[in-house]
Amino acid sequence: MFLTKTVILKIKKPDNDLVETMQKYSDGMNYVSNILFDNGKPMGAMKLQKIVYSHLRENLGLKSQMSCNIPRQVAGCYKTLNKDKKTKWQQVEFAPTSMTFSYKRDFTIDENTVKITTNNGRKAYSILKYNHATQYFDGSWKYQASKLALHNDGNYYFHLSIEKEIPDKSITDASTFMGVDVGINYLAVASTTDKKCKFFAGGEIKNLRNHYKSMRARLQSKGTLSAKRKLKYFSGKEQRLMRDVNHKISKAIVKFALENEVSVISLEDLTGIRTSTINKISKRNRYTHSSWAYRQLQTFIEYKAREAEIITHYIDPAFTSQTCNRCNHISKDNRNRLTFRCMKCGYENNADLNGAMNIEHRTRDFRYTLESQGCLSATHTNT
Ligand SMILES: [Zn+2]
DSSP: OEEEEEEEEEBSSOOHHHHHHHHHHHHHHHHHHHHHHHHSSOOOHHHHHHHHHHIIIIISOOOHHHHHHHHHHHHHHHHHHHHSTTSOOOOOOOOTTEEEEOBTTTEEEOSSEEEEEETTEEEEEEBOOOGGGGGGGSSOSEEOOEEEEEOTTSOEEEEEEEEEEOOOOOGGGOOOEEEEEOOSSSSEEEEETTSOEEEEOOTTHHHHHHHHHHHHHHHHHHOOHHHHHHHHHHHHHHHHHHHHHHHHHHHHHHHHHHHTTOSEEEEEOOTTOTTOOHHHHHHHHGGGOOHHHHHHHHHHHHHHHHHTTOEEEEEOOTTTTTBOTTTOOBOGGGEETTEEEOTTTOOEEEHHHHHHHHHHHHHHHHHHHHHHTTSSOOOOOOO
């Protein structure tokens, strides 16, 4: 399995050569775009390159690698345009805000410096130091074609594309599982096969989201143009906030899993969240975590888990919050907001923790079912 990622790195001091090269690059893109548009239908990258190469080199003065990258990019762009039958054949205009480099051919990089071929020869640019980025320079990642982009903030960023092959693992090799549930008071609650548990607090996030929610309702009822603009502004703000929180929580969850030698992280499959069952409607409002935010949290967990070579598994979420973890008795009455109390056997626990334990349990069951069905030689008997 291949892991791919884009690491965004800020160029400390972009200079005129960079600005000019980017301008030239987009001139080249637009020249080629013009030719391809006149062609009336998509064209293969190689054929296009043959037509435009000498003009890019001689008249526009672009370097040879760029003169190859440009027709390839433009050809790809028109090809996708043509795929969508509803979109009509139209000329694409490229702004001088992005250019593509090929690793080793016209860029090399280390933790501190990116060296790229500009129109004024090869130049080294210092990049801002990011602690989280250090790991991508440890030699285990391969670098792919990457982009230099001018962002809205006026700064230049190198979008380094990286790739790494990691071994495939199977759930049937697993012995320690961890269930993760979304909570009311906590963003998430995790529980492992070894009965280790952890509550992940969202801090201020709950209040903030409620604040945004009421503001949204107020602005929506107004319906004026300025209210709509404000709505857009705040929803962007809220999304960035949630994204940030989800990154932190997913990181903490995977760290906890690693500390406890967990090989499978189990989550509820909430993809049917919109057409949800009664059981799920209440879940939607839990922790005021809207569906996209929860889905994002799951995606982040999945991704970070994969990097840590931990499997992510999804279970059917039916009744996880209403089932007693001790006697399996299912009842809506078992749960009273924060507390779980089994009506049959009297078992008591934090409601979210009970949910996480059920998720863990169900995943372990799933694995044993696979095993008993003879999908593997039964060598694992861990409990
Ligand atoms: Zn019970």
